[in-house]
Amino acid sequence: MDKFTNSAWFMRIVAFALAALLFISVNFEMESDKKSLGLSTAPENGTETIENVPVEVYYDRENLVVSGVPETVDVTLKGAKSLLLNAKSQRDFKVYVDLSDPEISMGDRSVTFKISDLNEKLVATIDPEYAEVNVQERMTKEFKVEAEYNSSLLEEGYTAGQPTVNPEVVKITGAKxxxxxxxxxxxxxxxRKGLNETVNGQATVKALDRDLNKLDVSIEPASVAVSLKVSIPSKKVSIEPKQTGKTKAGVRxxxxxIDPKEVTLYGQENALDKINALYLPVNISKVDGDTEMELDLLKPETVQKMSASKATVKIRTEKVDVEDEEEVEEEEKVEEVIVDEEETIEKEEPETMESKTFTNLKIIPVGKREDQEVELESDVTNITLNGKADELKKISKNDISLTVDVSNLDEGQHDVELAVRVPAGVTWDLDSKRVTVSVSLPPKEEET
Structure with a gap:
């Protein structure tokens, strides 16, 4: 036994056994330490969804127009959590659609989304996986811009001229x-409501189809300067004194x-045509000599405003005998009767008035927002104009504007009053002064 224990092989076997025990002991302690610290030898995997990742589209932008590609997509990544956190925070990868092939055909097609610059150890899933796109020839054409406004917002009595646009022509680019x-x-x-002065402003240009739906095109310039001259018809008339009361005895x-002798009246033209003078009542019952007074001018109900609200009246008198005064009063009474008879004759001669009817006039919605879909129950109506025969002859369909303001309408059906613009000097009657408007809004995308 002593011989065996003292041999070289015995010592080798013991040394190997001790080395094995030491190796096992050290590795067991290291694994225990890692577990006690929450560490793992294998990487921990996870999943992250990154929303609203922009989509890039590669195609011949000079000659083609591509529509149907969503602006953003959602990307779900799987892999090591450390890599996921880095990808989510940095967003240094790209999602794209490749339509750069010069031999690409026109029309509708399905294309898949691709991803680049992503760590190869991560797996990506794109939602949606593909898009239905339309490829068309790119086209640019010039169009004349027509300015419009809601005439019902003008202050009562005011009129507006034809709006001017600068520039008058824009370039519109889009699919053919x-x-x-x-x-x-x-x-x-x-x-604004109650507009009573000329306005200059910028207006966004929109391209519409025959049903007044907005089209997806590029417009250059996107907005134009619009000038709308707003004014009110006016007429100068003389201020005529109208005596009231009776003078005192012995005073003539x-x-x-009167100063001023004239006043300018402002209002609707047909109302002004009926006024030839502004009469100012002057009470002479208390006048006993030369007098100067300031009196208020009475504004007719059909007039919007006047250039003056007061007038200075100067009265010159003389002393007379009572008998002479009575003779003069009799003469004045005879003159008044003659004047009244003349006025009656004039009133019995009415002006020649006629009517003219225009049928199937188009009703144009104005103020339509981008998020609105608007449909009129009836987009045409008839209108009858009343006025002097000579004036009616000059009027055509192009002189009449029928609009309905949809700018403040919520989703649903609404009964909206029509705004009518006709030439001055005529009145109008509609088959129906209101129209039923249906407003719908596109559904909002659900958040994920």
């Missing part, structure tokens, strides 16, 4: 089939003068 759908190019000038009125 979309450009061919353009029926109207409008610039809607936003005005020699003259009555």
């Amino acid at each position: 089939d979309v450009i061919e759908q353009i029926s109207y190019v409008k610039a809607n000038l936003e005005i 009125i020699k003259s009555i003068s």
Whole structure:
């Protein structure tokens, strides 16, 4: 036994056994330490969804137009958590659609989204996986811009001229089939209610199809300067004194003068046509000599405003005998009767008035927002104009504007009053002064 224990092989076996025990002991302690610190030898995997990742589209932008590609997509990544956190915070990868092939055909097609610059140890899933896109020939065409506004917002009595636009022509670029759908190019000038002065502003240009739907095109310039001249018809008339009361005994009125002699009236033209003078009542019952007084001018109900609200009246008198005064009064009474008879004859001769009816006039919605879909129950109506025969002959359909303001309408059906613009000097009657408007809003995308 002593011989065996003293041999070299015994010592080798013991040394190997001790080394094995030491190795096992050290590794067991290291694993225990890692577990006690929450560490793992294998990487921990996870999943992260990154929302609203921008989509890039590669294609020939000079000659083609591509539509249907969403602006953003959601990307779900799987892999080591450390790599996921870095990818989510840095967002240094790209999602794209490649349509750069010069041999690409026109029309509709399905394309898959691709991802680049992503760590190869991560697995990506894109939602949605593909997009239905339309590829069309790019086209640019010039169109004349037509300015519009809501005439019902003008202050009562005021009128507006034809709005002017600068520049009058814009360049519109888009898919060829979309450009061919353009029926109207409008610039809607936003005005406030009760507008009573000329306004200059910027208006966004919109391209619309025949049903007044906004088209997805590029417009250069995107907005234009619009000037709308707003004024009110006016007429100068003389201020005529109208004596009231009776003079005192022994006093005769020699003259009555008024300063100013004229006043400018403002209002609707047909109302002004009926006024030839503004009469100012002057009470002479308390006048016993030369007198000067300031009196208020009475504004007719049909007049919007006047250039003056007061007038100075100067009365010149003279002393007379009572008998002479009575003779003069009798003469004045005879003159008044003659004047009244003449006025009656004039009133019995009415002006020749006629009516003229225009049928199937288009009703144009104004103020439509981008998020609105607007449909009129009936987009045409008939209007009858009343006025002087000579004036009616000059009026055509192009002189009449029928609009309905949809700018403040919520989703649903609304009974909205029509705004009517006709030439001055005529009145109008509509088959129906209101129209039923249906407003719908596109559904909002659900958040994920």
